Amino acid sequence: MFLNINSYAKLNLFLSIYGLTEDKTRHNISSLMTYVDICDKISITTKRYGDGVSINFGGIFAHKISQYTGNSVENNTIIKTLKLISDEYDLSIDLDIYLEKNIPVASGMGGGSSNAAAMIKFCDKFYGLEMTQDEKINIAREIGADVSFFLQNSSAVCSGIGDVVNPIYFDDAICKKSVLVIDLMEKVSTAKIYSSYDQLNLSQQDEEIMNKNNNLIALSLVNLSKLNKIADMEQLIRLNKMTNNLIQSDKILYKTKNAIAKIAENSSDGLIKFDITGAGSAAYLIYENPLFARRALTNAQTMFPGIFAKITTIMPDLHDSANLQKCGVYQNCA
Ligand SMILES: C[C@](O)(CO)[C@H](O)COP(=O)(O)OP(=O)(O)OC[C@H]1O[C@@H](n2ccc(N)nc2=O)[C@H](O)[C@@H]1O
Ligand SMILES: Nc1ncnc2c1ncn2[C@@H]1O[C@H](COP(=O)(O)OP(=O)(O)OP(=O)(O)O)[C@@H](O)[C@H]1O
Structure with missing residues (x-):
């Protein structure tokens, strides 16, 4: 087999x-x-x-x-x-x-x-x-x-x-957007990023303030899903309120942070959101369409030669038929 x-x-x-x-x-x-x-x-x-x-x-x-x-x-x-x-x-x-x-x-x-x-x-x-x-x-x-x-x-x-x-459950309008993923290969372990966050010694109140917007969004998304309702990811991203607080408050991965800020500044046309994913090192910039993303890609490769940079799309779920085809036999393992 x-x-x-x-x-x-x-x-x-x-x-x-x-x-x-x-x-x-x-x-x-x-x-x-x-x-x-x-x-x-x-x-x-x-x-x-x-x-x-x-x-x-x-x-x-x-x-x-x-x-x-x-x-x-x-x-x-x-x-x-x-x-x-x-x-x-x-x-x-x-x-x-x-x-x-x-x-x-x-x-x-x-x-x-x-x-x-x-x-x-x-x-x-x-x-x-x-x-x-x-x-x-x-x-x-x-x-x-x-x-x-x-x-x-x-x-x-x-x-x-x-x-x-x-x-x-999200509607699939977001699939039409383009995502530029970059990785400068500036590697720091996940454990180290979390422990450097700890060293900030934030009070519970500081954390609450920092998490407020994410918290509200999380609550409303979970409530929608309990009612089996479909949420709009594009609109959510446009709100521009979602943040990665692990990275935002962390002092390391500064090269990656500077790099995405620079790419965002130089390729701002059609840019909807940018951030670092997880504990890094990769970051993403979400654009209106592939044209804007391709311009940003060229820009990124000129500014930071040798980095990993790839244009892709968001797949809010892997269940729909187009994605199942992409998944090949994955459908049998889902
Ligand atoms: C940063 C994220 O990728 C966000 O999705 C995850 O929180 C990390 O998930 P992961 O890589 O699966 O993490 P694990 O392999 O379980 O843990 C690696 C290390 O990250 C830290 N860790 C991870 C997850 C978590 N909720 N708290 C932590 O403090 C711990 O030091 C742990 O020893
Ligand atoms: N199958 C695997 N693919 C990739 N990395 C692996 C695998 N097995 C073990 N590793 C090790 O796991 C660590 C994390 O790799 P991974 O690519 O999953 O990180 P990550 O994308 O930061 O994950 P996460 O978002 O879960 O923190 C690395 O040290 C890597 O060498």
């Missing part, structure tokens, strides 16, 4: 922090996450019973995986996920995996988390595990806070440590 799975990247359209969790290991957050049309491709071939799992890498960011994880494949989220599932369900998982890494690594676009979620969905279907959503989420949590979002095929407001996922 041979199978291809598309494993999509995310953007954080806003991100608020609400102090440390009780055990002080993570932070409580609230974040609006959505998908973009940049994906890793995971090709899976079955092997003979007992042969175990092997993994190989390709794609433009293949070399970056070992740079950040070391050479040990045990640290790869795909391998970790398969090991957890094999232990939990007493399964012999015998697969040859080829990961085409197109999502910039350690960029805040959630590549590793997306790959992990793709494997959970794949194993559930392929081995007929009939996992409940809670069982999937339990595995996801062991890998990372963001993995639960990727189990959901739609945009979501994520709370808790990011693992409480409230799906939000």
Whole structure:
């Protein structure tokens, strides 16, 4: 059997922090996450019973995986996920995996988390595990806070440590906009970004003020989704009130912050919103149409030669038929 799975990247359209969790290991957050049309491709071939799992890498960011994880494949989220599932369900998982890494690594676009979620969905279907959503989420949590979002095929407001996922239904007008994603490869670990946020020693009141707009938007989105109503992402983005407070109040990643501010200043025609995603290092600029985005791309490449820069689109959910086609066999794993 041979199978291809598309494993999509995310953007954080806003991100608020609400102090440390009780055990002080993570932070409580609230974040609006959505998908973009940049994906890793995971090709899976079955092997003979007992042969175990092997993994190989390709794609433009293949070399970056070992740079950040070391050479040990045990640290790869795909391998970790398969090991957890094999232990939990007493399964012999015998697969040859080829990961085409197109999502910039350690960029805040959630590549590793997306790959992990793709494997959970794949194993559930392929081995007929009939996992409940809670069982999937339990595995996801062991890998990372963001993995639960990727189990959901739609945009979501994520709370808790990011693992409480409230799906939000958006209309698809936003798909007509163009997104320029850039990555200067100025890498700082997610843990370091969170701890540098802690060093700001913000009072609860400071946090409340900083989170106010994001909070209001999160509340109204969650309420709409409880009523099964469709929200308008384009209008929301135009409000220009959503912020990434992890990065906004952080002193590091200053090169990336300066870079997007410069690109935004020089390519302001048709610009709707710009920000950093997750804990960086990638940033995004949302434009009215591909023409404006292409101008910004040329501008960005002239100002910052050698950076990763790509024009893409937002996919508020992966369920609709156009996206299902893009997802290939993903539809069977959703
Ligand atoms: C920045 C975001 O990408 C926004 O979506 C996420 O909050 C990070 O999610 P992630 O990469 O899946 O994070 P994990 O792999 O679970 O955690 C990496 C490290 O980030 C910090 N971390 C992560 C999530 C969270 N809610 N609070 C934290 O403080 C912790 O130091 C943790 O050890
Ligand atoms: N399958 C994988 N793909 C990418 N990175 C992986 C993978 N497995 C392990 N890693 C390691 O995980 C770390 C984070 O990588 P990832 O690309 O998921 O970061 P990110 O986009 O910042 O994620 P998040 O938004 O979840 O914080 C890196 O150190 C990377 O080497």
